Amino acid sequence: MVDGRLARGERTRANVLDAAVRLASVEGLGGLSLSQLAQRLPVSKSALFAHWASKEELQLATIEHAREQFGDLVLRPALANPRGVRRLFAVHESRLRFYADGVLPGGCFFVGAQYEYDAREGAVHDRLCEVSAEWLTTLERLAGEAVAIGDLAEDTDPDLLAFAVDAAGTAAVYRARMVDPERAYTLSRGAVLRLLRPLLTDPTLLPEE
């Protein structure tokens, strides 16, 4: 039998973090105000301090929550694809779909947080560095696998490829909201496709367009 009090706390915590990720995707992780966060929830500001000792701890918890969400909605589904270049491309498409579906009102939690904290110091910056490195390592591993199993030309540099794929996804975020919403994701998908196709050993592994 579960303790109803603990269950209630767990539920509150999840609700708060859900809202925090959404709010931070718009206002930024630093611009996230505890009063505003509490106000748009059936929760008082003091209750936030009952669960997290400080704003910084809540920010760190929000990062973990967003990381889990990204893993569940972007990475995991894409990993169902066959190993190699198809899986790498599937991760990029999955990322774009996550943005296009409007899961978060601000588009992307991590891209926003990265550019907000890249020039600051502290625990939030440090944790974001780790998560970024983890994400890039994942892309590099996927690119490396695609080369290793012979999907891509053997002189392909996996790190360079991972950089370019990540860059195309990152740029799509601001482009979709500031320049041309209708073309941003098409351009991003097309850019990665043009990048990968010349490297393919078997051109049928990826779509033409």
Added chain:
Amino acid sequence: MVDGRLARGERTRANVLDAAVRLASVEGLGGLSLSQLAQRLPVSKSALFAHWASKEELQLATIEHAREQFGDLVLRPALANPRGVRRLFAVHESRLRFYADGVLPGGCFFVGAQYEYDAREGAVHDRLCEVSAEWLTTLERLAGEAVAIGDLAEDTDPDLLAFAVDAAGTAAVYRARMVDPERAYTLSRGAVLRLLRPLLTDPTLLPEE
């Protein structure tokens, strides 16, 4: 004969905007606090309101100042290169050099501001949209010229190319500060080079590496 009072005001305005661009590149354009800005200058907070009616007007003036700086230090020098793919690549290299030289402590004013305001509303967001569109249009025009004069294969999509070049520059900003400072610019340069080289009609137009 110039009026010494007006000259003094002009000097103050320039000093404030210089500091504002630098500060905003670290703290963000919204996180820019007028008290802090005044404090690190020989200027009082009230003096700021003597020159700009509100924080938003100062933010807009800061955008214009950063835009001029970007034009002077990034675009203009690169435009000295011969028209075509060399000029396009020179703009990318010039951008990376601007970052690597540490002209702004936060790396890039515009990349930060874009990801800060892409999901918000108001005059600042609107102006940033215009500046972004202007920058992308410039890249697209350069890519179009490179195709038109025969530097690049004629079936090259200039807009797609411009997207990828911009993306590589944008990604270098956060990567240099959060993941691997020593490799970020090399990767960014390499990514654009690998992108352009297969499209060249004359391989000697760009360096090997």
Added chain:
DNA sequence: CAATAATATGACCGACCGGTCGGTTAGTTC
């Protein structure tokens, strides 16, 4: 039932925010 423990609350704190105001200083004009 009472004792206990986890969760949640509202009133409150000092610090800082953007912004206003009356008054002072520096430079020009006559």
Added chain:
DNA sequence: GAACTAACCGACCGGTCGGTCATATTATTG
């Protein structure tokens, strides 16, 4: 030197920030 003007300053305003605390509510346990 008097009159004028642009630039600048310190004190202050209402409001919001992150954070504290004594108290109340809710659910489990003996």
